[in-house]
Amino acid sequence: MSSARVHSVHIDENDLELYCLGRATSRQLAPIERHLMECPLCVSRAHAALEYIDTLRSALKRIEESAEPDPVQSP
Numbered sequence: 641m642s643s644a645r646v647h648s649v650h651i652d653e654n655d656l657e658l659y660c661l662g663r664a665t666s667r668q669l670a671p672i673e674r675h676l677m678e679c680p681l682c683v684s685r686a687h688a689a690l691e692y693i694d695t696l697r698s699a700l701k702r703i704e705e706s707a708e709p710d711p712v713q714s715p
C-alpha cells in the first residue's frame with residue numbers, strides 16, 4: 641500500500657495559476673511549494689498550467705505581431 645499522505649485539498653486552480661505566472665506572494669508560495677513536494681498530481685497540474693500559459697503567451701505574441709503592419713506579401 642502506498643504510504644503517501646492524502647491531502648483532502650489540492651492546490652486551488654487560481655493559486656496554481658498565480659504560482660506558474662510567478663505572481664504568488666511569498667505567503668501564498670510556501671504552502672504551494674510544500675504541497676508540490678508531496679503531491680505529484682499537482683506537479684503535473686503545474687506543468688500543464690505552465691504549458692497552457694506558454695501557449696497563451698505565444699498566442700498573444702502572434703496577435704501583437706499581426707496587429708502591426710506586416711511586410712509579408714500574400715500570394
Ligand SMILES: [Zn+2]
Pocket residue numbers: 647649650651675679681682
Ligand atoms: Zn495536490
